[in-house]
Amino acid sequence: MPLLFLKDAYLSTAEALVTGIRADGGILLHQTCFYATSGGQPGDTGFLERANGEKIMIAATVTGDTKAEIVHLPAPGQPMPEIGEQLVLHIDWDRRYKLMRMHTACHLLSVVCPYPITGASVGEEDSRVDFDMSETIDKAEVTAKLMDLVNGNHPISYTWISEAELEANPGIVKSKNVRPPRGQGNIRLVCIGENSSIDSQPCGGTHVSETAEVGQIHIGKIEKKGKENRRFRIRFGPAPE
Numbered sequence: 001m002p003l004l005f006l007k008d009a010y011l012s013t014a015e016a017l018v019t020g021i022r023a024d025g026g027i028l029l030h031q032t033c034f035y036a037t038s039g040g041q042p043g044d045t046g047f048l049e050r051a052n053g054e055k056i057m058i059a060a061t062v063t064g065d066t067k068a069e070i071v072h073l074p075a076p077g078q079p080m081p082e083i084g085e086q087l088v089l090h091i092d093w094d095r096r097y098k099l100m101r102m103h104t105a106c107h108l109l110s111v112v113c114p115y116p117i118t119g120a121s122v123g124e125e126d127s128r129v130d131f132d133m134s135e136t137i138d139k140a141e142v143t144a145k146l147m148d149l150v151n152g153n154h155p156i157s158y159t160w161i162s163e164a165e166l167e168a169n170p171g172i173v174k175s176k177n178v179r180p181p182r183g184q185g186n187i188r189l190v191c192i193g194e195n196s197s198i199d200s201q202p203c204g205g206t207h208v209s210e211t212a213e214v215g216q217i218h219i220g221k222i223e224k225k226g227k228e229n230r231r232f233r234i235r236f237g238p239a240p241e
């Protein structure tokens with residue numbers, strides 16, 4: 001199943017054929033632009049449009065038996081398509097774009113705070129990143145450094161490396177507990193800055209193409225979660241006075 005969002009995160013619609021319907025009602029397609037919940041980023045919502053204009057509302061998108069299988073879960077009471085039926089896919093673009101901006105902001109935070117990441121969760125209004133660190137850090141200073149990276153409008157691009165190359169450069173992975181998926185051949189790196197001058201990190205999520213698109217963000221809170229864990233919350237908009 002080609003995952004169209006890996007090549008183009010800005011693809012909000014696409015055409016696809018229904019290849020299967022699971023026992024739980026989940027719809028399988030021959031290709032999709034719907035991102036499935038993974039790596040801390042929630043899956044897409046939206047609708048699948050039938051030839052007669054009827055809409056099948058999609059409440060959630062998750063991975064199936066493998067990471068490469070994407071399951072579109074309809075909301076209750078939706079019409080079911082036939083196997084082989086052609087549909088036009090529409091993701092809820094406003095929501096996805098916010099998630100792309102937030103997800104990219106999480107990468108920028110990992111540049112400003114170069115500590116091992118122990119957890120992350122991307123949300124439309126609020127995202128969190130947990131770091132293995134014991135230092136106390138000023139949130140206004142972190143916000144200022146984040147906004148320098150945003151305002152620098154650095155390009156974001158992708159490159160693929162082999163598992164062997166990743167094994168040879170273990171320092172590239174910032175996640176302490178979450179290892180990049182293995183056994184699928186190549187791994188995608190998200191690269192920030194010309195020639196990855198700012199950062200490169202294995203990631204299968206969706207990101208904006210220039211850091212300025214992240215827009216105004218701030219660190220809302222830094223919580224102490226144990227002696228060696230700090231939870232940072234990123235929010236949209238300027239820091240409250």
Ligand SMILES: [Zn+2]
Nearest residue numbers: 103190203205
């Ligand atoms: Zn990412």
